[in-house]
Amino acid sequence: MRANKTFSGGYHFKFEGYPRAEVVEMEIPSTVIIPLKQGCGNEVKPVVKQGDKVEAGQIIGKDAEGIAAPVHASVSGEVVSLDQIKYPRGVVNSIVIESDGTKRWEPLAGRQADWTKLSVPQIEELLYTSGVTSLDSQGIPTNREGSPLSARDVKHLIVNAVEADPYNLSLTVLLAEERLVQFLEGLMILQKMMPGAKIHLAVNSNRKELLAQFDELTRENQLLELYPLSPKYPQGNDEVLMKAILGGNYANASAASVVLTVQTVLQARDAVVDGKPLIERMVALSGPGWEHNLHLKVRVGTPIQSITAKYLKKTGLQRLVPNNLLTNVAISDLLPVDRTFDNLNAIPENTNRALFSFLRLGAKKSSYSKAFLSAALPMLEKTCDTNVHGEARACIFCGYCEEVCPVEIIPHLLDKYVKSNIIDEQLIRYGIFSCVECNLCSYVCPSKIHLAWNIKAGQQMLIENEFKQPQPAQCGKDAFAFHFAG
Ligand code: SF4
Ligand code: SF4
Numbered sequence: 001m002r003a004n005k006t007f008s009g010g011y012h013f014k015f016e017g018y019p020r021a022e023v024v025e026m027e028i029p030s031t032v033i034i035p036l037k038q039g040c041g042n043e044v045k046p047v048v049k050q051g052d053k054v055e056a057g058q059i060i061g062k063d064a065e066g067i068a069a070p071v072h073a074s075v076s077g078e079v080v081s082l083d084q085i086k087y088p089r090g091v092v093n094s095i096v097i098e099s100d101g102t103k104r105w106e107p108l109a110g111r112q113a114d115w116t117k118l119s120v121p122q123i124e125e126l127l128y129t130s131g132v133t134s135l136d137s138q139g140i141p142t143n144r145e146g147s148p149l150s151a152r153d154v155k156h157l158i159v160n161a162v163e164a165d166p167y168n169l170s171l172t173v174l175l176a177e178e179r180l181v182q183f184l185e186g187l188m189i190l191q192k193m194m195p196g197a198k199i200h201l202a203v204n205s206n207r208k209e210l211l212a213q214f215d216e217l218t219r220e221n222q223l224l225e226l227y228p229l230s231p232k233y234p235q236g237n238d239e240v241l242m243k244a245i246l247g248g249n250y251a252n253a254s255a256a257s258v259v260l261t262v263q264t265v266l267q268a269r270d271a272v273v274d275g276k277p278l279i280e281r282m283v284a285l286s287g288p289g290w291e292h293n294l295h296l297k298v299r300v301g302t303p304i305q306s307i308t309a310k311y312l313k314k315t316g317l318q319r320l321v322p323n324n325l326l327t328n329v330a331i332s333d334l335l336p337v338d339r340t341f342d343n344l345n346a347i348p349e350n351t352n353r354a355l356f357s358f359l360r361l362g363a364k365k366s367s368y369s370k371a372f373l374s375a376a377l378p379m380l381e382k383t384c385d386t387n388v389h390g391e392a393r394a395c396i397f398c399g400y401c402e403e404v405c406p407v408e409i410i411p412h413l414l415d416k417y418v419k420s421n422i423i424d425e426q427l428i429r430y431g432i433f434s435c436v437e438c439n440l441c442s443y444v445c446p447s448k449i450h451l452a453w454n455i456k457a458g459q460q461m462l463i464e465n466e467f468k469q470p471q472p473a474q475c476g477k478d479a480f481a482f483h484f485a486g
Helices: 120-130 179-193 208-218 238-256 262-274 304-311 400-404 411-419 425-429 440-444 451-464
Strands: 023-025 031-035 059-062 077-087 090-099 156-161 198-204 225-229 257-261 280-286 295-299 318-322 343-348
Touching: 031 077, 059 090, 120 179, 120 262, 156 179, 156 238, 156 262, 179 198, 179 208, 179 262, 198 208, 198 238, 208 225, 225 238, 238 257, 257 262, 295 304, 304 318, 304 343, 400 411, 400 440, 411 425, 411 451, 425 451, 440 451
Parallel strands: 023 295, 156 198, 156 257, 198 225, 280 343
Antiparallel strands: 031 090, 077 090, 280 295, 318 343
16 A cells, blocks of 8 residues: 555535435436437437337447447337437437336346456457446547557556545445445456556545455455545546656656546446446435435436436525536536436525625635634535625735645736736746646635636637647546635
8 A cells, every 4th residue: 555645735625415325226217318428439329210119228329430439228118309408518419218117228248247258359349338438537448449548558547536526426335345346346357458557546545444445355466556645625636646646657657547436447347247338327416405415326318307306405496516516517407417427416506695704704614714713623514505605806815726726836826917918938837737627726715716717718818829738638528617615
């Protein structure tokens, strides 16, 4: 086990509405809406038409030439329409299936309970046809045509098991009972496919029991290197995580590195051993907007409405945000759950003006400022809503944005340059392209300055002015947005 690693900066969140380690299997929905673009890769083409009968697990969309994994019917039933879905980032075609209500699904051909008997091409075929190669920011590399990175070229497989976002899918749920051993089996399968890769597993340093279990189970076969990391945001960000693991090698090794989540490794194992296509996700209902903060096992394509109808609080308006609460945009409940969902956050809308908020103490008010009572009571759960809790003011040069920034740039300085319209090499020298868009600087700013927005705007202006800085390709990276500040 490696020594506890960390990065300078960051922030520990403790918001009310953290998901409990309880799992409920959602009933089969009467209708599913399957987007033809889900996760990493291009939109695929439909291979079914209106009126066709489909089985859960059957491929209903694919693109054999482009970088894309097939999509499947997540329920058995009938294709009732080919439609379009309006996402905040654009329109995506979709297939609507009316379900027959049955739970059965069609296993993939070629699965093998004793996966060690499978050849590498057979494993790759199962992973590709299951759809799991589209998961996470880079997907799972294979040696097939159309994969952005060849599995043979991968030198570092980094598994992100850190729980450092405001809300996280629980490892206690994901790795319960036999799933811990199955997770290690998933890693062995991936290692067979990526023989040149060293496996690194990053886990919160406060997860002592889990760390001890991993240590005991892998000590003899030396399957992986274990990294206990400080659970502060944004440790789970791919770039921040890669830097923590690869250290001084980061610049050279990052292009041959892949970061996968625990849920992805488990779904890869299920595809190869059980022949299970990617038809369901474990999703944590996070935030104070839910009646119960539990984990839902839900079929892909389930309309969010059918989840909110059952589990959302009946009083007040709630904002729905998938996955990382600090970096993702709000979505409508007309959208379906897709392969990329880990969390569905529900945050109460609060539009009350909070004039001179910085003068009022509050034990449950999330604030980085030491002037607030909440800073002295870090273990107390803080209120979470959509209000910025204060009015915009001029920068008071407190330095908080600089203190928390995980990539050690100076957000208030970049912000000043951008606002003054000084868009030149200075911004590059001050590291504007190192920003990982975690939004933490905006979150902690007591003057409520949208630093991260302005930094992003500065990057865009530099690119438009042809001061282009190459960025690592991240096909699953979400749109930039910000919801609230403490
Ligand atoms: S958004 Fe960018 S500048 Fe702000 S804290 Fe995160 S990495 Fe630093
Ligand atoms: S946190 Fe806000 S007020 Fe403080 S230095 Fe940064 S921009 Fe200025």
